Amino acid sequence: MAGTGVFCEIIDGEVYKYYSEGEWRKSSSGKSVSIVNPTTRKTEYRVQACTQEEVNEVMEAAKVAQKAWARTPLWKRAELLHRAAAILKEHKGPIAECLVKEIAKPAKDAISEVVRSGDLVSYTAEEGVRILGEGKFLVSDSFPGNDRNKYCLASKIPLGVVLAIPPFNYPVNLAVSKIGPALIAGNALVLKPPTQGAVAALHMVHCFHLAGFPKGLINCITGKGSEIGDFLTMHPGVNCISFTGGDTGIAISKKAGMIPLQMELGGKDACIVLEDADLDLAAANIVKGGFSYSGQRCTAVKVVLVIKSVADALVEKVKDKVEKLTVGPPEKDCDITPVVTESSANFIEGLVIDAKEKGATFCQEYRREGNLIWPLLLDHVRPDMRIAWEEPFGPVLPVLRINSVEEGIHHCNASNFGLQGSVFTRDINKAILISDAMETGTVQINSAPARGPDHFPFQGLKDSGIGSQGITNSINMMTKIKSTVINLPTSSYTMG
Ligand SMILES: NC(=O)C1=CN([C@@H]2O[C@H](COP(=O)(O)OP(=O)(O)OC[C@H]3O[C@@H](n4cnc5c(N)ncnc54)[C@H](OP(=O)(O)O)[C@@H]3O)[C@@H](O)[C@H]2O)C=CC1
Numbered sequence: 001m002a003g004t005g006v007f008c009e010i011i012d013g014e015v016y017k018y019y020s021e022g023e024w025r026k027s028s029s030g031k032s033v034s035i036v037n038p039t040t041r042k043t044e045y046r047v048q049a050c051t052q053e054e055v056n057e058v059m060e061a062a063k064v065a066q067k068a069w070a071r072t073p074l075w076k077r078a079e080l081l082h083r084a085a086a087i088l089k090e091h092k093g094p095i096a097e098c099l100v101k102e103i104a105k106p107a108k109d110a111i112s113e114v115v116r117s118g119d120l121v122s123y124t125a126e127e128g129v130r131i132l133g134e135g136k137f138l139v140s141d142s143f144p145g146n147d148r149n150k151y152c153l154a155s156k157i158p159l160g161v162v163l164a165i166p167p168f169n170y171p172v173n174l175a176v177s178k179i180g181p182a183l184i185a186g187n188a189l190v191l192k193p194p195t196q197g198a199v200a201a202l203h204m205v206h207c208f209h210l211a212g213f214p215k216g217l218i219n220c221i222t223g224k225g226s227e228i229g230d231f232l233t234m235h236p237g238v239n240c241i242s243f244t245g246g247d248t249g250i251a252i253s254k255k256a257g258m259i260p261l262q263m264e265l266g267g268k269d270a271c272i273v274l275e276d277a278d279l280d281l282a283a284a285n286i287v288k289g290g291f292s293y294s295g296q297r298c299t300a301v302k303v304v305l306v307i308k309s310v311a312d313a314l315v316e317k318v319k320d321k322v323e324k325l326t327v328g329p330p331e332k333d334c335d336i337t338p339v340v341t342e343s344s345a346n347f348i349e350g351l352v353i354d355a356k357e358k359g360a361t362f363c364q365e366y367r368r369e370g371n372l373i374w375p376l377l378l379d380h381v382r383p384d385m386r387i388a389w390e391e392p393f394g395p396v397l398p399v400l401r402i403n404s405v406e407e408g409i410h411h412c413n414a415s416n417f418g419l420q421g422s423v424f425t426r427d428i429n430k431a432i433l434i435s436d437a438m439e440t441g442t443v444q445i446n447s448a449p450a451r452g453p454d455h456f457p458f459q460g461l462k463d464s465g466i467g468s469q470g471i472t473n474s475i476n477m478m479t480k481i482k483s484t485v486i487n488l489p490t491s492s493y494t495m496g
């Protein structure tokens with residue numbers, strides 16, 4: 001059970017502690033932030049509302065710990081990460097329990113998130129050993145006018161302190177996807193978990209604590225992003241920010257100093273279905289892509305663009321599958337569970353009402369109880385409706401009927417987002433041309449958008465992000481190149 005057994009030291013009475021200098025502490029603010037269970041809409045947990053002084057302490061501790069960590073052999077860093085991954089998986093039960101209660105993630109998916117996180121950390125350790133264990137050796141005579149008298153040794157060095165800010169929908173997985181790469185590359189880390197999901201994240205941090213990482217190397221500050229966010233992201237002690245979330249990321253990128261930024265933001269992933277598509281395959285992927293975790297994934301299918309001649313058939317197949325989705329509490333492992341907050345449910349409802357007023361066809365009756373919204377397919381959506389462009393982050397999926405592939409590509413590229421897209425066709429040549437034309441970070445051919453497998457590059461264009469994630473890219477992003485040039489008194493040619 002959460003907060004008990006090996007986790008008993010992370011809680012004080014009713015309030016979870018924050019993690020600083022290798023210890024679980026109570027904030028001197030005397031204030032806490034409540035986490036409301038999306039299903040019961042009652043306070044489930046409380047976390048510390050950390051102060052600016054506590055942020056300063058954590059940054060100072062991280063800076064000191066990083067220096068020693070950078071001198072720790074790479075294989076030892078990897079060994080500790082493997083240990084943390086094993087502990088994380090061993091304690092998947094209580095961590096998943098928090099995900100169910102804090103963010104209403106269906107029970108099975110909650111377990112999968114923790115297991116996937118353990119695997120991610122292990123893979124990161126192995127990949128780090130491979131890619132950080134080698135550098136580049138360059139010689140000068142390949143550039144015009146130079147003799148072979150300079151040898152350049154280029155290697156990857158840590159950045160310093162990485163600030164990691166994940167979103168509510170993957171509070172554990174999108175935290176470790178930042179923590180793992182930061183640590184293997186020799187950085188220290190300050191985590192600011194999302195408020196909804198903070199307790200799951202604190203349990204995950206404790207697994208790193210139990211693995212025996214040095215004091216101060218990993219830290220976790222809790223509190224509302226709107227209150228301590230700016231202080232954290234503009235803190236002079238931060239050398240890199242890795243953020244996943246919504247528009248907040250755009251604001252952060254404008255305020256942050258001259259430091260590397262990794263931003264994974266929103267998406268409006270389009271699914272283009274051509275007349276020659278396997279409609280059963282397309283329908284299955286549209287339902288899985290559009291409705292898993294109730295549509296609260298940045299990579300969810302968020303708009304279907306289907307060629308008119310096959311639209312009736314596709315909509316019918318999707319509708320049949322939507323009607324089979326189970327709706328209810330996450331504890332019962334239902335497909336559709338309550339969305340994360342009441343304000344999120346209100347926002348989704350606003351998009352639905354707008355579509356209704358402008359004449360969209362409702363394939364199901366709209367139904368809502370509290371934060372629970374029944375899955376809804378909206379047909380005959382037109383570009384003048386908000387839902388054609390905005391990201392509901394909920395179980396509501398619009399279908400736009402298109403006359404041509406060009407119209408579909410135009411709609412996709414007119415969006416300010418550019419995360420992923422997908423295309424369904426049996427013609428691989430057409431699929432490649434469409435993929436090239438879509439202004440998105442990834443295009444999936446004959447499958448729904450998805451971030452994983454976690455070692456694949458994952459990036460958004462336009463307002464969907466800066467830089468690229470995926471294990472290898474994140475490790476590289478959290479390092480700098482350092483060159484040492486050996487200047488020889490005379491040119492030297494091997495075997496020359
Ligand atoms: N591209 C991707 O990989 C993903 C994108 N997303 C996008 O994220 C959005 C939903 O996630 P959500 O968690 O609500 O996103 P938010 O942008 O609201 O929050 C993300 C994180 O930022 C924190 N935060 C809030 N304000 C600040 C601030 N001023 N400074 C620093 N940090 C701050 C939040 O903390 P707190 O909770 O305390 O407010 C949370 O930890 C959707 O738009 C979705 O598309 C989500 C997942 C993945």
Ligand SMILES: O=C(O)C(O)COP(=O)(O)O
Nearest residue numbers: 170297298299450451452
């Ligand atoms: O946070 C998200 O929504 C993602 O990064 C998507 O991850 P997924 O494709 O594995 O659900």
